[in-house]
Amino acid sequence: MKYWQGIFFMVCLCLGHSLHAQTITICPSCETKSIKEGVEIAVDYDTLLIKAGTYKEFNIHIDKPLTLIGQNLPIIDGEDKGEIITVTADGVILDGLKIINVGTSYTKDHAAIRMIKNKNFEIRNVVLEKLFFGIYLEKASHGKIINNKIKGDAVDEFGSGNGIHLWYAKNIEIIGNEIRNVRDGIYFEFADNCTVKNNHSHNNVRYGLHFMFSNHDVYENNVFENNGAGVAVMFSKFIDMRHNIFRENWGTASYGLLLKEINDAEIIGNTFEENTIGISIEGTNRIAYNKNNFIGNGWALRVRGAIYGNTFTNNNFLYNSFDLSYNSNLNDNVFDKNYWSEYTGYDLDKDGIGDVPYRPVKLFSYIVNRTPETIILLRSLFMDIIDFSEKVSPVFTPDNLLDANPLMKKAGSKEPQLAVKSK
Amino acid sequence: MKYTSILLISLLILGGCKIDSDPINYGSDACHYCSMTIVDKQHATEYVTDTGKAFKFDAIECMMNDLKDTNDTKIALFLVNDFENPGQLINGTKATYLISKNITSPMGGNLSAFENRAAADSVQSELQGELFTWEELKKRLTNQ
Numbered sequence: 001m002k003y004w005q006g007i008f009f010m011v012c013l014c015l016g017h018s019l020h021a022q023t024i025t026i027c028p029s030c031e032t033k034s035i036k037e038g039v040e041i042a043v044d045y046d047t048l049l050i051k052a053g054t055y056k057e058f059n060i061h062i063d064k065p066l067t068l069i070g071q072n073l074p075i076i077d078g079e080d081k082g083e084i085i086t087v088t089a090d091g092v093i094l095d096g097l098k099i100i101n102v103g104t105s106y107t108k109d110h111a112a113i114r115m116i117k118n119k120n121f122e123i124r125n126v127v128l129e130k131l132f133f134g135i136y137l138e139k140a141s142h143g144k145i146i147n148n149k150i151k152g153d154a155v156d157e158f159g160s161g162n163g164i165h166l167w168y169a170k171n172i173e174i175i176g177n178e179i180r181n182v183r184d185g186i187y188f189e190f191a192d193n194c195t196v197k198n199n200h201s202h203n204n205v206r207y208g209l210h211f212m213f214s215n216h217d218v219y220e221n222n223v224f225e226n227n228g229a230g231v232a233v234m235f236s237k238f239i240d241m242r243h244n245i246f247r248e249n250w251g252t253a254s255y256g257l258l259l260k261e262i263n264d265a266e267i268i269g270n271t272f273e274e275n276t277i278g279i280s281i282e283g284t285n286r287i288a289y290n291k292n293n294f295i296g297n298g299w300a301l302r303v304r305g306a307i308y309g310n311t312f313t314n315n316n317f318l319y320n321s322f323d324l325s326y327n328s329n330l331n332d333n334v335f336d337k338n339y340w341s342e343y344t345g346y347d348l349d350k351d352g353i354g355d356v357p358y359r360p361v362k363l364f365s366y367i368v369n370r371t372p373e374t375i376i377l378l379r380s381l382f383m384d385i386i387d388f389s390e391k392v393s394p395v396f397t398p399d400n401l402l403d404a405n406p407l408m409k410k411a412g413s414k415e416p417q418l419a420v421k422s423k
Numbered sequence: 424m425k426y427t428s429i430l431l432i433s434l435l436i437l438g439g440c441k442i443d444s445d446p447i448n449y450g451s452d453a454c455h456y457c458s459m460t461i462v463d464k465q466h467a468t469e470y471v472t473d474t475g476k477a478f479k480f481d482a483i484e485c486m487m488n489d490l491k492d493t494n495d496t497k498i499a500l501f502l503v504n505d506f507e508n509p510g511q512l513i514n515g516t517k518a519t520y521l522i523s524k525n526i527t528s529p530m531g532g533n534l535s536a537f538e539n540r541a542a543a544d545s546v547q548s549e550l551q552g553e554l555f556t557w558e559e560l561k562k563r564l565t566n567q
Binding site: 106107109167183189205206207212213228229232234251252254258260280282304 | 450451453457458459460462465506509526527530531546549550
């Protein structure tokens with residue numbers, strides 16, 4: 001009985017505590033005029049309701065679990081003086097704020113919002129402009145970053161920071177954000193078990209999304225457009241890449257996706273459209289490329305060596321200048337059952353699979369690889385002739401590099417292959 | 424007349440062979456070692472071979488990794504960015520290097536270069552870390 005009383009008392013205490021959480025209203029004409037003041041007088045689990053207006057503040061340090069809600073997008077103007085909001089407490093929610101003018105520095109990475117060693121936070125509906133770093137997670141975990149708009153002003157300026165920057169972070173969800181004109185839209189360094197979904201990262205100076213030393217992450221349904229290069233995945237393991245669109249990443253050193261020293265990844269259902277290079281591949285092991293579309297790229301795939309156990313199946317290669325450039329042995333990599341728009345074979349037994357194998361490496365691509373200047377001969381009759389002669393009897397290109405079962409119809413097209421067979 | 428013009432032409436040709444640094448196009452050049460686009464004006468580096476070909480890197484650690492399997496007697500110039508004057512390429516063999524976990528560099532080496540030893544000292548006292556000369560750094564990172 002005594003126990004029950006004790007527990008009842010405890011429950012009452014807890015309820016009472018949460019019921020006492022107050023809302024503090026902040027506005028230029030209120031009793032509490034600044035956010036700093038609000039944070040100071042607030043106790044744990046209070047809500048700060050920030051009304052529309054401009055608040056010229058920086059170095060706002062939130063060290064207790066608070067919810068900050070902006071009404072009609074109040075502006076916090078840092079006046080280029082340094083970092084604006086720093087959070088060190090667990091369970092902080094930031095919602096509906098506009099933060100501008102983050103200070104730039106060479107030795108300190110000032111951010112609009114920085115999370116340090118905390119968890120269970122949420123940053124949503126925040127607008128960041130004129131920034132150095134946008135949202136910076138430093139050893140933070142279990143957080144959500146949802147529906148934010150981040151717009152830098154890095155056009156030709158390279159002293160810029162990243163939009164969303166994760167450094168030693170875990171279990172973070174990044175969903176539905178728009179990020180533009182920063183250095184890297186989203187940057188992961190030592191970030192594990194994170195999800196990146198439905199984001200639009202475009203016009204960034206370097207990458208739309210960048211992984212370094214990060215494992216077990218998923219990114220899906222994102223659009224990476226018009227960045228210096230689309231996405232770079234480097235020195236990472238177990239990354240899932242699904243249903244993303246990589247578009248218009250043009251430039252001499254540009255690509256839709258860069259894979260460098262990565263193991264055990266899956267690249268499924270993505271679209272690579274109008275990039276100088278669709279995927280640049282170097283030092284990758286056990287990667288499955290499945291059901292991707294490569295449309296109108298300079299090179300769909302550029303393999304730069306040291307790859308093992310990569311399988312390319314059911315992909316569509318449509319109207320690329322080169323489908324594949326390859327500079328080493330085939331090793332144990334497999335090309336099987338892909339659709340190649342350049343394929344000129346026939347299908348006499350009507351099983352939907354071409355009767356002669358397709359060789360994706362053209363002699364010309366081999367020559368361009370060795371002497372880049374020869375690209376000027378692209379689409380010349382001379383090149384067509386030597387490509388044809390190479391196709392008939394391969395001398396320079398690896399003769400085992402072929403797709404033995406090229407599809408006659410696009411993979412995933414409406415008419416399934418079985419239907420073709422039954423005709 | 425003929426001789427002088429020949430002399431002039433050969434001088435011009437020889438003059439054109441001078442080994443010099445090649446400016447880094449930030450935002451479009453890619454690192455020779457790691458393929459990343461070079462954007463960081465504080466950490467980008469390059470070396471120029473004795474035939475005048477420039478190889479560019481996004482970070483000092485990338486250049487060091489590349490030097491592991493490159494014959495560096497064929498390299499005429501080592502250039503690094505001065506941390507204090509970003510975009511200013513300086514002689515790498517005379518620079519002072521700082522490895523500090525409080526200054527991140529593009530490829531995880533936490534490595535920066537300074538033209539001026541005193542500047543390196545003051546940054547070190549503020550942000551901690553360890554200072555190296557070119558030779559010490561090479562020994563540590565390339566095991567040569």
